Amino acid sequence: MSSDESHPLAKYIRKGAQPHTHCAGCGNGIIAQSFLRAVDQAGIPMRRMVCVAGIGCSGWIPSPFFDVDTLHVTHGRPIAFATGVKLGNPDLEVVVFTGDGDCSAIGGNHLIHAARRNIGVKVICVNNMIYGMTGGEVAPTTPRGIKTTTTPFGNLERPFDLSKLVVAAGGTHVVRWTSYHVARLVAAMKKALTRKGFAFVEVLSQCPVHYGRRIGISNPVEMMRWFQKQSVPIEKARELSEQELSGKFVVGEFVDIEAPELTELYAEQFGAVRLGSN
Amino acid sequence: MQGNEACALGAVAAGCRFFAFYPITPAGEIAEKMSQLLPKARGVYIQMEDEIAAIGSVIGASWTGLKTMTATSGPGFSLMQENIGYAVMTETPCVIVDVQRAGPSTGIVSAPMQGDVVQARHGSHGEYEIIALAPSSAQEMFDITIRAFNLAEQYRSPVIVLADETVGHMREEVIIPEENMIEIVNRRTPSSAAEASRAFLSPSVAPMPIFGKGFSAHVTGSSHDEYGKRQASAPEAIDKIVRTISEKIRAHTAEISTIQKLMLDDADVVLVAYGSCARTAEYVVKQARERAVHAGLLRLIGLWPFPGKTVQQALKSVGRVIVLENNLGQIFPEVERVTAGGSEAFFLPPETIGTLHRPAYVLEHVMEAAS
Numbered sequence: 192m193s194s195d196e197s198h199p200l201a202k203y204i205r206k207g208a209q210p211h212t213h214c215a216g217c218g219n220g221i222i223a224q225s226f227l228r229a230v231d232q233a234g235i236p237m238r239r240m241v242c243v244a245g246i247g248c249s250g251w252i253p254s255p256f257f258d259v260d261t262l263h264v265t266h267g268r269p270i271a272f273a274t275g276v277k278l279g280n281p282d283l284e285v286v287v288f289t290g291d292g293d294c295s296a297i298g299g300n301h302l303i304h305a306a307r308r309n310i311g312v313k314v315i316c317v318n319n320m321i322y323g324m325t326g327g328e329v330a331p332t333t334p335r336g337i338k339t340t341t342t343p344f345g346n347l348e349r350p351f352d353l354s355k356l357v358v359a360a361g362g363t364h365v366v367r368w369t370s371y372h373v374a375r376l377v378a379a380m381k382k383a384l385t386r387k388g389f390a391f392v393e394v395l396s397q398c399p400v401h402y403g404r405r406i407g408i409s410n411p412v413e414m415m416r417w418f419q420k421q422s423v424p425i426e427k428a429r430e431l432s433e434q435e436l437s438g439k440f441v442v443g444e445f446v447d448i449e450a451p452e453l454t455e456l457y458a459e460q461f462g463a464v465r466l467g468s469n
Numbered sequence: 470m471q472g473n474e475a476c477a478l479g480a481v482a483a484g485c486r487f488f489a490f491y492p493i494t495p496a497g498e499i500a501e502k503m504s505q506l507l508p509k510a511r512g513v514y515i516q517m518e519d520e521i522a523a524i525g526s527v528i529g530a531s532w533t534g535l536k537t538m539t540a541t542s543g544p545g546f547s548l549m550q551e552n553i554g555y556a557v558m559t560e561t562p563c564v565i566v567d568v569q570r571a572g573p574s575t576g577i578v579s580a581p582m583q584g585d586v587v588q589a590r591h592g593s594h595g596e597y598e599i600i601a602l603a604p605s606s607a608q609e610m611f612d613i614t615i616r617a618f619n620l621a622e623q624y625r626s627p628v629i630v631l632a633d634e635t636v637g638h639m640r641e642e643v644i645i646p647e648e649n650m651i652e653i654v655n656r657r658t659p660s661s662a663a664e665a666s667r668a669f670l671s672p673s674v675a676p677m678p679i680f681g682k683g684f685s686a687h688v689t690g691s692s693h694d695e696y697g698k699r700q701a702s703a704p705e706a707i708d709k710i711v712r713t714i715s716e717k718i719r720a721h722t723a724e725i726s727t728i729q730k731l732m733l734d735d736a737d738v739v740l741v742a743y744g745s746c747a748r749t750a751e752y753v754v755k756q757a758r759e760r761a762v763h764a765g766l767l768r769l770i771g772l773w774p775f776p777g778k779t780v781q782q783a784l785k786s787v788g789r790v791i792v793l794e795n796n797l798g799q800i801f802p803e804v805e806r807v808t809a810g811g812s813e814a815f816f817l818p819p820e821t822i823g824t825l826h827r828p829a830y831v832l833e834h835v836m837e838a839a840s
Binding site for chain 2 (some may be wrong): 205207237238241243244250254255258259260261262263264265268272273274275278279280282283300301304329401457460461
């Protein structure tokens with residue numbers, strides 16, 4: 192364990208929480224480290240942070256590994272719980288770790304309403320385009336035609352574009368990168384953490400076990416190369432047709448606008464009364 | 470004052486500072502009142518996108534140290550069940566007011582029924598114990614709401630106020646005591662990191678490590694140990710959870726689930742009732758006494774945990790027991806169980822379920838039972 196102690200991010204890891212539970216080749220490790228680097232760079236004290244985790248592999252990024260107050264909740268509901276935490280004590284930095292199924296299928300309602308409210312909750316959405324934890328069932332983000340354990344003849348439905356969905360719902364800060372774009376991801380997470388309002392950080396991530404295998408790329412490194420090759424910066428994507436963007440991943444900052452944050456509006460309406468437990 | 474308004478006043482008096490809601494009849498007046506009262510009390514009112522989100526945010530806010538509540542009726546209560554189970558599992562204090570209406574499904578929004586009694590007890594999956602109290606007057610909508618908060622804080626458990634449409638909408642006198650006359654219980658919080666680390670599964674209720682205090686609390690709905698550490702594949706861990714979270718409440722059944730006795734000492738026929746039915750029952754008992762029938766009333770104030778021993782003791786020398794409920798008999802099996810071998814227990818729903826019992830109809834049955 193002495194080598195753990197020497198890792199610069201080891202101070203953020205809960206003692207006794209190892210070993211982790213992610214499959215070999217999973218993108219969660221990259222996302223976990225990117226997040227902790229962002230926290231480190233932003234200088235946010237862990238005692239002021241609350242991580243709210245949904246159900247699905249993404250929830251296991253903070254829970255129980257980050258040494259931070261953690262609320263690991265029911266499937267689809269982390270944003271609803273996080274809304275209560277943030278309103279209860281606006282001084283807390285509230286971060287949700289969720290997946291594409293967790294926040295856009297069962298929990299889609301909470302996602303769009305949190306974006307609409309512009310409550311200062313930061314959502315890290317790990318999008319692996321599949322239900323990984325339960326065995327590889329089709330998700331609302333699975334592209335058309337893909338064969339999964341529950342679409343053995345190919346998926347008939349159109350996938351959600353999650354970042355566009357949150358933009359449409361009024362999200363004030365929406366950004367998408369992939370597990371390949373680590374430096375960009377760290378910078379994006381840092382920016383999201385230092386903003387006041389709602390933030391949605393979508394991370395396309397590889398699930399070699401349940402998705403890569405289905406699309407003929409079971410090697411995790413190959414999956415990341417695929418992300419690299421298929422990614423198109425949003426600035427460039429704006430000049431391309433829908434047809435030209437078929438099969439591509441548009442990455443970058445979709446929106447970044449200033450708007451009043453909900454808990455600040457509460458404080459204002461109630462005569463600058465400081466909300467919270469104290 | 471209206472029962473629902475009294476509930477809101479009781480909540481704020483108890484220290485409630487976070488209320489989340491999704492619109493539903495016949496609970497709407499609680500939300501209206503809370504939205505007026507809470508801002509002035511430095512609290513938060515929020516209308517969430519559905520009842521699942523309402524109870525979710527209530528649990529989240531409870532972990533920031535606030536006393537929290539939501540209110541709903543049958544359809545919303547059904548939606549809340551999964552997260553009520555989460556609150557049980559994570560030992561999160563919060564209050565859920567269910568102003569029961571007629572169901573199943575959308576049913577009749579403003580008809581009284583007591584159809585959610587068993588759901589309150591067993592509505593979420595898995596094995597657990599829960600506290601549910603049944604007010605039967607506007608005054609009790611105030612008093613019992615305060616008591617619900619106190620029990621939630623004391624036992625770190627969700628507590629359900631099982632009101633019904635009649636009690637929620639009735640208007641009668643409510644006496645609001647002076648603030649210093651109201652007993653308030655606050656949750657225990659840890660005084661050291663060592664104490665904070667053992668945050669769960671104590672038979673005597675562990676102190677709650679509030680978020681933001683540097684305790685790195687790990688709160689999970691998955692099976693866990695007393696440190697909150699996930700134990701997702703050990704049957705021994707879930708065995709300990711089920712037994713501990715149930716027993717911390719069951720061991721105090723008599724204190725939690727109180728009853729009210731009216732003219733029980735010499736009674737030959739006793740009506741057992743709760744909520745709005747208890748009002749009819751009280752009236753009928755007095756009418757029967759005027760006719761020289763030794764009738765009495767046992768009113769259940771706490772429904773869950775069912776106060777079996779208390780009821781058994783109170784009814785041990787009674788010949789006949791009539792259980793009044795506005796359903797097809799949800800508490801009746803409990804009463805029948807504890808009176809078996811002693812009294813003869815009958816069940817009496819109203820002639821038309823979804824309306825109140827007609828007093829003359831109940832009196833008829835009392836006279837018959839007495840003869």
